[in-house]
Amino acid sequence: MNGYPIGLHKWDLDTPALCLDAPALEQNISRMAKYFAERPASLRPHSKTHKCPTIAWMQLRAGAIGITCAKLAEAEVMAQAGIRDILIANQIVGIRKISRLVNLAAYSEVMVAVDDPANAEDLSAAAQAKGVRLRVLLEIDVGMGRCGVAPGEEALALARRVSELPGLCLEGIMGYEGHAVMIPDFEERRRVTEEAMAKLVSVRDLLEEKGIEVKIVSGGGTGTYTITGNYPGVTEVQAGSYATMDGQYRRVGIDFAPALTVVARVISVRGDRAIIDAGLKTLTPEFGMAEVVHPEGWELTRLSEEHGFLRRKGGPELHSGDPVELIPSHGCTTINLHDEYYVVRDDVVEAVWPIAARGCIR
Ligand SMILES: Cc1ncc(COP(=O)(O)O)c(C=O)c1O
Known part of the structure; x- marks a missing residue:
């Protein structure tokens, strides 16, 4: 100290x-907030970068609809700082974490990603035992090759299973185009991002065609917010690094x-x-x-x-x-x-x- x-x-x-240079931080937060104020999609900034409730509150006051976290413990810190609407853009597995998650759901509007029917069943059982309904997004693999079900039949089967589970409330879908955010050439970045978002929105279309409501379609990062944030059908963008910035994002312009x-x-x-x-x-x-x-x-x-x-x-x-x-x-x-x-x-x-x-x- x-x-x-x-x-x-x-x-x-x-x-x-x-x-942290305060004018630069304030300028970044207000510039991104203004960008989304003028568009149909909203901003739900990722807090895994700054890890600081003060900055999360600055983003919310500027117009963000909620925040995104990578880990349950981050979400707990943000909720303890009075932040209500939190997306954990990640899978929460194992009995220890799932019981923490349903406890958190009892006093916040937390949402969590799922990509596995057995995990969804565990989440539902714990939520029921706690007397809460847990909000979930299906995670779709839009080409990054990390978590997520494949678009098409696999996504539909999981959506059907989640919709049947009494402890869960299916709010929508998410797909992070992490394989695109650092592509140095902007036109190539645009092409790969649009390909990814086409996969994500195709899942929304399929689910809605089968009568499953999809309120949230979430993706995007600092390298792609101008592409994902304008893609028809995307409702939320999860960009995080823009607030503080760093050298890797400077290098890609x-x-x-x-x-x-x-x-x-x-x-x-x-x-x-x-x-x-x-x-x-x-x-x-x-x-x-x-x-x-x-x-x-x-x-x-x-x-x-x-x-x-x-x-x-x-x-x-x-x-x-x-x-x-x-x-x-x-x-x-x-x-x-x-x-x-x-x-x-x-x-x-x-x-x-x-x-x-x-x-x-x-
Ligand atoms: C799920 C998810 N969403 C969004 C982001 C975007 O964050 P950033 O804007 O810092 O690139 C990341 C970054 O790793 C992520 O993992």
């Missing part, structure tokens, strides 16, 4: 520190403002090599190295546990103790390493927000 840092310049924070940075400090300099106090326990590397934005002309080349290796590429001389600021390449997993955001405006800390759902992997 950083003692009482309010009013400190971000360079004076104890490091490494995860910083998504132009939300980079609100999230890590401020680190130089601890050693040898010629054109500088070592900072941020390594793998501060920044995650699965999408490449973080981008050094201060000072310019230095590049992060490697991370070990507690050390980051910078190489000089025409930048100013660095000295031990100098601050360095970086944009993480992957916001979701980097944020999950930190306890709090240092929220800065004009480079001065104005708030500290706990990352309350950090580590909520169960």
